[in-house]
Amino acid sequence: MNIEAPTESRTVDELMTRDLLVIAASESALMAWELMSKAGVHHLPVADDEGAFLGVLDAQTVAATWSASGPLHARRPVTELLPDRPPRAVRPDAPIPEAARAMLDAGADYVAVTNDAGGLVGLLTARDLVAALAGVHREAAPPSGGMPSMYRMEPVLPRQTPRRPDGGMPPD
Template identity: 55%
Template sequence: MTTRRPPDQRTVAEVMTTDLLTVTAEETVPMAWELMCRARVHHLPVVDGGGRCLGVVDAATLTATWEPSSPLGARRAVTTLLPRRGPMCVRPEATLAQAAAAMLAVERDYVTVIGEHGELVGLVTARDLVAALAGVPGPDRTRGSCTPSMYRIEPVLPERRRHTAPHSAVPPD
């Protein structure tokens, strides 16, 4: 039986989410919204080609800035929603208190976790901190890697078919 250390002695690495859904800077706002809805997440890190975090789009910002007025406005890049200054970052060895202080400093409910080369390795949210404080076990850390997942969804339209008679299990003569 393992005992958990008190929250003031725990590190960010112990509570951070490592299996992240991320998008690239070129992704559109509607696609970010669709991904967040389908994955049931409230935070979507935006990364560059090298895996460095440019910022995080959160559900509150996305819904507050939604502009369905024109097709071009709706198709704007997700980077238009990012704060002007880069994301607040902590290292995996930071304490939970340091992560909480970083969140308070930028008035956000999340902080990104970066590796030694500046690459995104995780995300800590206010929910993660509350769970750690309550002693609620986090997700299973043994199942995956620390590399954020990169997904790209593109619409696929069905092939145009000629109008034919309904399909039959019997082949034509």
């Protein structure tokens, strides 16, 4: 019989989410919202063009700073929504109570998990902690050793059909 250790005696590595969707720093707040909505996530790590971890954008921040004042506001870069202070982070081998304290100190429902070089290897969220406390076992993605997946989405526009000078449609 395999009895699992109590949550408070486990490490971050055992509970963290490794399979992350990451957004480029140059992307817009609108793109961040679209990615979060489509992927069903509440936290979106932000990386610069070289892949360096800059911080985490959460859905609450995007919603709280949203403005219907026009498209320019929605197109501002996601880096404008990141906090001015460096993101709180813990190492994968940190005990769960240390990570929980980091979340409380930061007033956040997540903490970034970084390696010794400061590279992002995962996120530990309040949801991860609640799942562990409830005894819910999630399939953890195996450690990849690399940067989480970063996606760049490009809009696909309908093909423009040329019109004749008289305004009619060209023959097929």
